[in-house]
Amino acid sequence: MxxxxxxxxxxxxxxxxxxxxxxxxxxxxxxxxxxxxxxxxxxxxxxxxxxxxxxxxxxxxxxxxxxxxxxxxxxxxxxxxxxxxxxVHLLRFLTRVPGMRPSAAGILRTQIIVYGAGAAVVLIYLSSLAVLEAERYAPDATITSFGIAIWWACVTVTTTGYGDYTPVTDGGRWVGVGLMFGGVALAGIITATLASWVLERASRTRDDEEPATRAQVRELTALVAQLRAERDGGRDDRPEA
Known part of the structure; x- marks a missing residue:
């Protein structure tokens, strides 16, 4: 196998x-x-x-x-x-819109946004469980219920940091570190995806200002050569007067 x-x-x-x-x-x-x-x-x-x-x-x-x-x-x-x-793979059906045929770049952007949002939800939920388990019975702990843990995870993943609830154990702090890094990474991915979409939309109305690629130049050169060959061949086939 x-x-x-x-x-x-x-x-x-x-x-x-x-x-x-x-x-x-x-x-x-x-x-x-x-x-x-x-x-x-x-x-x-x-x-x-x-x-x-x-x-x-x-x-x-x-x-x-x-x-x-x-x-x-x-x-x-x-x-x-x-x-x-x-x-997160279960969100696959959300990346397919019936009746639409988007470009390859559009499909990729849709997948990144859907999977990124799904990963963010999973990350927040898991971090809430982990920090609650680490903090619940610690001395001077403030994160003592699941509702507070969810609030803390949402605040942390967005790097807002109100400071009203903070972990006091080493385990809880490590969960916070992972959540912050994960939030920054997901925010960067989603921001880059949206920027790519904006640039593509803007370029559709400015095709005349886009520089030609080498492949486009080669295709145009080959087409001109083909047209010249057909023209010259037509002249050679003409009977002499």
């Missing part, structure tokens, strides 16, 4: 595992489980996470050129480390 076949066969099971991971983690943190229910939720989290790690390692082993595959599939590594990000 090659790597691509393995990947196709495991997509649906891993999507289900990703959803199970999210449900179990949410249940454990929001419900503040203890005893047997917490053990069950933790076991589900560990099993599903190990499935993603195993899938990544198997794909790496099945690849013909492993180092090259590793460099080209950094996204797969991200999915293995943060399993619930795979759920």
């Amino acid at each position: 090659d790597e691509s076949t393995w990947h196709k066969r495991t997509q649906v099971p891993l999507m289900v595992a990703s959803l199970a991971y999210l449900v179990a983690y949410s249940w454990r943190v929001i419900a503040d489980l203890g005893g047997t229910p917490r053990t069950i939720a933790t076991a589900v989290i560990a099993i599903t996470w190990s499935m993603f790690i195993a899938d990544y390692l198997v794909r790496l082993m099945l690849a013909e050129h492993r180092w090259q595959w590793f460099r080209k599939h950094l996204g797969a590594l991200t999915f293995a480390l943060i399993p619930v990000l795979r759920l």
Whole structure:
């Protein structure tokens, strides 16, 4: 079995595992489980996470050129480390508008915006769970409920930083660091995408000011040469007077 076949066969099971991971983690943190229910939720989290790690390692082993595959599939590594990000793939249907045939650049921009927004939602939700679990029972903690955790995550990911709620534990602060870097990266991607769209819209009304590319010059030169050849051939075929 090659790597691509393995990947196709495991997509649906891993999507289900990703959803199970999210449900179990949410249940454990929001419900503040203890005893047997917490053990069950933790076991589900560990099993599903190990499935993603195993899938990544198997794909790496099945690849013909492993180092090259590793460099080209950094996204797969991200999915293995943060399993619930795979759920962002479920937004795929939002990138397809029936009856429309946008350009390749338009399709790419739509995918970036949809997937970026989905990743932002997942990032905020996961960070809220993580910071709440780290802060809930810490001395002098201010992030003690899921609602406060969501508010803190939204403020942090946008780099607003009101300062009304702040983590006091090392774990909570590391969650904040990751959330800030993730927010800056997503904001940069979405901003660049919107800038690309604006430039494309502006260039549509200024085609006469755009410089010709080398490919366009070569095509025009070839067309002129073809027309000259046809003209000269027509002259040679004429009978002499």
